[in-house]
Amino acid sequence: KTYREPINARIDKSGQIVPEQAGVKLYHKDFAKKFYTYFFKGGTSTLEIPTLPVPPRVDKELLATIRIKQIGHYHTLFNPHNKNRSHNISLAAESLDSSVIFPGEVFSFNQTVGKRTAAKGYMRAPIIVKGEYSEGVGGGICQVSSTLFNAVDNAGVTITQRYSHSRSVSYVPPGRDATVSWYGPDFHFKNTYSDPLLIRAQVHGGVVSVAVYSTDAIEYKPRRVPWASINQLQKEKKIESHVDTEPAD
Structure with missing residues (x-):
């Protein structure tokens, strides 16, 4: 009390x-x-x-x-007309935004964003379960975790835990996704730099944007990361095609 x-x-x-x-x-x-x-x-x-x-x-x-120096960035596209999925993406990005990871600290997506429940405002949206399309509370949040993965990979951090979906998704290149589930897979990375890292996550229209910042004195080694091709993003026209895993495959 x-x-x-x-x-x-x-x-x-x-x-x-x-x-x-x-x-x-x-x-x-x-x-x-x-x-x-x-x-x-x-x-x-x-x-x-x-x-x-x-x-x-x-x-x-x-x-x-x-918040001085941007050392990593990535963005992905989604269909803003899918209201439930867009809402879930915005909620997850809001929970992720302004996260700080200190030197030597391991970041957990699940622990940072928290459990995706209806009580917290998450809605039912398309997901992938064991390779099949379905619906579940929190559908869409794997696009946020996948965008985060590519942003921090671009910043050169050490990825310590990541799982891919059981089938490809259209918002990132093949093998560049990071599926998450509260009772299953999580996405972890470790800040191996000597300065803290700041995560900014924002949603504007149909774009999820994640950027990684630090001090102007940070010494880092960025990595080049691939982007989704136009063909990938247009390969499925239905709103339901932009799906991901929650719960896990």
Whole structure:
């Protein structure tokens, strides 16, 4: 009842930094002392709960420092007329945006974005299950994870866990996807650089865009990544063709 989660600083849709907010936790040692005095020694009838601040991992000063230099980028296309799938993509991108990965830290897509449920606003949309098209809550989010994979691969980070779909998808070249599922596959990468990384994920119209930023002093080795061809993007005209896996293959 006392604990309040700290809130990291983030970058809003207009590009402005929203300051962090410290959290609160119970000061156990002081509380035990005061409670003992109150309960056993006839203290006052009320007890003010002693607390300690919980600092956030990311403050506005850090964000200002690591939003300087773009070291990786990728974007993919989707059909904005598929309202449910577009909605899911936007929700996942919003959860991913402003993520900070510190040196030596391993990033998990599932842990960052969270479980895709109807209670969180995710809707039913086309998915792939064991190579067959179906529908499920959260359909579309694998396009976000796949876009992220190509962006961080472009930035030269170390990919530690990635799985492909059981059949090809049209928004990335063959073998360049990253399927995810809450109870199945996840996408992981490790920041092997000496500076923190900032992930920006945005959706505009029918485009998912993910960029990787860091300090202007970062020494990195980018990789060239392939893009989806026009033929790939147009090979299936139906809205339902832009699908991915949630749950997993």
